[in-house]
Amino acid sequence: MNITLRVWRQKSRDVEGRMVTYEIEDVSPDMSFLEMLDVLNEKLTLQGEEPVAFDHDCREGICGACGVVIDGVAHGPETTTTCQLHMRSFSDGDVITVEPWRATAFPVVKDLVVDRGAFDRIIQAGGYISAPTGTAPDAHAMPVPKSDADRAFDAATCIGCGACVAACPNASGMLFTAAKVTHLGMLPQGQPEREARVVKMVNQHDEEEFGGCTNIGECAAVCPKGIPLDTISQLNRDLLGSLTSASSE
Amino acid sequence: MANSTLTKQRSAALQSSVALKSAMAVTGGILVLFLIAHMYGNLMVFGGQEAFDDYSHHIREIGEPMLPHGGALWIIRVVLLASLLIHAYAAFALWARAKHARPAAQRYVVRKSAQSPSRRYAAQTMRWGGVIVALFVIYHILHLTTNHIAPGGASDSPYERLVNGFQIWWVVLSYLIALLAVGYHLWHGIFSALATLGVNKAGRERALRLIATVVAAAITVGFLVPPFSILFGLVS
Structure with missing residues (x-):
């Protein structure tokens, strides 16, 4: 699968952020959403760019650390945690928009990480x-x-x-x-x-x-x-x- | 010590969003009960001019001689106006808090509802729908109560006011739009008010939503029957 990702990038709490577009090739449908982000981050690191910061911990759907808004829905198209969402829920060529939780009470710390x-x-x-x-x-x-x-x-x-x-x-x-x-x-x-x-x-x-x-x-x-x-x-x-x-x- | 802290916390909780929406729920309930009574009165139009005008006249005599002429009506008006003002104030306060909780600068680039579109539409239009209904109420009072707006001719007889007005298609259309707005407002509003007052329990949500649907539909249809009957010449 080839995916186009539009991700919110924000250096720190007080800096203004913006959406940045990335192309990711050879995404396996069996990858979890976070693994797809891992692949992106490896690529970014090799290119000498700053990887996308996101919260995660158990990756089993039980800790509550992960969570981003995917195409306008919290945790994306399936009713589950972001880590338990798999790329098979998307199709080849999809443009996926990824944003952090948005609330005054949850200020963005960096990229997709918010302070809860x-x-x-x-x-x-x-x-x-x-x-x-x-x-x-x-x-x-x-x-x-x-x-x-x-x-x-x-x-x-x-x-x-x-x-x-x-x-x-x-x-x-x-x-x-x-x-x-x-x-x-x-x-x-x-x-x-x-x-x-x-x-x-x-x-x-x-x-x-x-x-x-x-x-x-x-x-x-x-x-x-x-x-x-x-x-x-x-x-x-x-x-x-x-x-x-x-x-x- | 502990108790005085709790007392302080309690008085703070009187300003909480939960207290505000409870005020909204109670005042909304009063307004719905009024609507049902109002709808019953409107349907009197099918009893003919005498029955309708008698009914309208009788409202002014409720409670006499304990109350002066029109006394009960004024009490009802004051209660309704107070309910409306509290309802609108709470709505505005909650809107302002929600606005602050996610300011325009933090809006999502892509937004999608995880629910059925129609229900979501009803919930989403509560605030502006409420404003539209409030504007309609002003128009409606100027039209049929004070008769300042009198398309089709002013009259001292409530029955004639009604019939004169609703023989004109655009008057009926304006009421149709307003009542659909009322219907949508009540569809979410009745469920929301019941949930806010703590009636929603496990396994009860479907029943409450059904009650809200039935009441909202009954009120909308019940109010639309007289104007359309007049427009199509069933009542003249």
């Missing part, structure tokens, strides 16, 4: 439980209904890649925040801090300058882990409950 520290600060604000550590409790010491456990687990599969923010027309981080709120809110261990958690996390979300959710659903449509849109509804319910409850103080 805002997500970490949302977690720090309340995405945890305060529990005494020690030996692991017995598995059946605290019964959890199967459906609750399943929903908590589904929400917990969020890898924090940021595709939801990239895809959202409002650049909202609500699906990420809602996944964390739902994950902990479904489990008994998450109950003592449930009301405080949602308030703190939503405040931090807004403080990080993410936009608001308008239930468009682009986030859930691109989420590689299939976090459902209704987790955002659960977050709303928790927040409204917390704001209207007087007895919780």
